[in-house]
Amino acid sequence: MSISTSLPRVGAEARAALFTDARTTYAFADTPVDDATLTGIWELARWAPTAANLQPLRVLYVRTPEGKERLLPHLDEGNRPKSASAPVVAVLAVDNRFHEHIPRILPIRPQMKEYFEGDSAQRDSITSFNGPLQAGYFILAVRAFGLAAGPMGGFDAAGIDKEFFPDNDWHAVLVVNIGHPAGAPEFDRLPRLEHEHVIDWV
């Protein structure tokens, strides 16, 4: 019989705040969110696992009127009022040159830096899976700080990349409005799939 390490469970309040009660938010109050909180969201999300610890996700926080003015034209028209109302809009991006950090983040296999440098298809494989994986962690980390998240896929990614990332190799994958909700949600929650449709057993 092997020795089992006991891990703490997360209680009902935290589960509700992160999963069962939390709602995607479309209209935000003008209550500000400070930069230290925004840094803290990343510093929480970053501890969840990625393939070979490669951590390809990057975050552009847009929270000035000038920044909003540059961002809004690249969002689908129906999404602009949502982002206009949010005190902060996070553009989540993947860094196609994530491998440059390998000597520090994967010190047990520093030679992987050269491997990825020479194989852009392998880099794409890492970013296309681990970017969205980290986006999931990020959305829950936003909620952990008592803030509402409004993730949106409707935007011109190439337009955002050109506007904000001309000097590096970041590529926008998700836009997340962040702030405090203005009032209650406007409609009931959409249904989730029952486990019979999702889980199989062997």
Added chain:
Amino acid sequence: MSISTSLPRVGAEARAALFTDARTTYAFADTPVDDATLTGIWELARWAPTAANLQPLRVLYVRTPEGKERLLPHLDEGNRPKSASAPVVAVLAVDNRFHEHIPRILPIRPQMKEYFEGDSAQRDSITSFNGPLQAGYFILAVRAFGLAAGPMGGFDAAGIDKEFFPDNDWHAVLVVNIGHPAGAPEFDRLPRLEHEHVIDWV
């Protein structure tokens, strides 16, 4: 001034259990995990958001000796002892026919079912982003139940699909070992990127 709704924050203990203290686990104790807990993990993870509520992730729970015997040959050799030691191995897959559920999960736009039926590239776009996004939620939901997760990308996806999903259109994207850790982690945590390398501001 708009009215702001106050949301609960998640405390230090839950943050530690989900993010800052949790470790990827490679060796598991033989303490069993019951099926009700495994169903509960899905029923927690499913509430986090997906694009248009489409929820393409599926879960195959492998927890019998017969199931393990069918799964292990399709894992990279170095990963087999990890999954052999885990009381449960979850194969996370995306369902390329997720759109069949649209009349129930997106009742405000039932016509999207026909749209996706006719456009397999759009289906791929949904599954390739939202599958990993939901995998992130799933890993944190495992931890919420006081269990350790050991996600692994090293496996033969086509082999797993052929072995377990011959009759539907599920495609394996991640294998996650689940259970109680056998003793303390074997090595120190790998470093995470500092915010200076990840966050940009406008």
